[in-house]
Amino acid sequence: MKSVLLVKMLAALALVLLVSSATEGRILRKCELKKQLEAAQIRVIRAMGDKMTVDDLIAKLVCKANGSGFNTSFVKTIAPKPKENEIHSFGHHKPRPVWRLYGVFQLSDQVACDSGMVPSLNVCNMSCSALIDDDITDDIACLKTMINSIKPKPKNASDITLPLVTLNTILVRECRFVVPSHYFAECLKATTPMLTDF
Template sequence: MKSVNAVKMLGAFALVFLLSSVTEGRIISKCELKEQLETTQIQVIRAMGDKMTVNDLNARLVCLAGTTGFNTSFVTNIPAKLKEPLNIHSIKPNTTQRPVWHLYGVFQLSDQLACDSGMNPSINVCNTTCSAFTDDDITNDIACLNTIISSIKPRPKNNITLPLVTLSTILLKECHFVVPSQYFVDCPSASTPSRGTI
């Protein structure tokens, strides 16, 4: 009788494990991420500069993902800077408690801009919950990143807008000088995407 109960418990444990592993994140390889970005064909925009190519953009995005260890379930909590409210619709921070921003997934998408965490006011341009960016499927992460990048417009002089703050986040200084041919030297080559600029 005890062995039957033990088998049932093991079966239940295995089912719980299988169900939880479906929604958990994973460590994605640099080459797999590169391949998925190439398949999506995110377009370079004018705000990124005339010399930026699709290969450069993909290398910078993969470099950005490298800061998370290529972990699709990575979440970062950042205390917001009191002097820099994100937008006019945000709750004004008070002096007793600093709001905390949350960044989700391999591309560190913000709960102030990209998704709804239920913890902060959000523009939610990708119309999704932030937990969608912490599972093992990064297609929605890439689609959201594409939405954000395609919404970026060149800024007028001396006027900082929300999308360009996002652009500076996407194009990390540490990743600015990444050379695609060297950065992806271990990855199998695929067809080189065209330069496409919006």
Template sequence: MLAVVVVLFLAAGVSESVILSKCELKRQLERGLTLPAPNSTDILAQIVCHVELTSGFNTSAIKTIAEPEEHSIVQGSRHRRSVKGKGPRTTPRPATRAPRLGSDEDKSEVWTLYGLFQLSDHVVCRSTQSHSLNLCGLTCDKLIDSDTSDDIACVQALINAVSAPNPDPKTSKPIHKMISLIHQPQCITVNTTSFFAGC
């Protein structure tokens, strides 16, 4: 009897996870996102590239990382990532120096990233582990199920927040940190035509 319960529990957990194809995600994003013109196709390719590198198109991927540095959004390539948990492995960049005890680096928080887009519990959703802006008005478990509509709506909320003419100073810093994670160096210069070839 116990074995049957365990199998049913595992089957229910597995049914929540979906691995999308690149082309399917592209179609869903084209239907669900409003991207800034004139380079909306390039932005779409960058988002899909980010998903491919960070979650492997797995709707239930979860990782933890050190809180990103704010200047990484400007420089585009400084992302400190220590990866634990589910999802594809990302190789962390080697540290240039060891942090000193008592330094600001010791005080950085751990962010948990959820779902296809690897969105942070400190910014977009509410978890029991952290304080959050909860920009998307979701519990974080909504970002790891098979329904991608709320994930895509959450990405749209991030895009809207970043492109707002008068951003809220209280929320702009963590939102920019979240956006900096999406700007993968490998994805910024992706060739849209070849990336979506076959779609």
């Protein structure tokens, strides 16, 4: 059983390496990403809390992108922890799949997009390969779709809504206390014209 799991993990790794080598990506700058998110007019939703501002949200999203090194072609594979694949009561064994995070915002192939390797909600109705090229307009559109899909409680079972727990995958813990004015200080300096004395 362990050898089968190892073979599957090696196959997934080989596929990720093949995809990343065949994809043309680029490294973004923090201030560039900030500008693109501002232009996209991402809105704060009620589920994020009353005190969250658009500036706070953008700072948290850019901070999250730092986890990918601002690399538009970054793919991270996450294998289940060994105890997550243990045999459950009554002898049933249902291994958790390996899942992947794609692109600069590290969007999941189980929720955001379809990788063809695991079942996916595919909320953004797109292939995950679209998230690892050098054009991040579709990444931002997908991010907006995911944010707008988060609801405290589904009103109708047929509505495509994501649980609040998905908010934690968009806004990572490490970025919870990011202060926009400090985080984007170098962006403000870059746009402020220099005054000279004559």
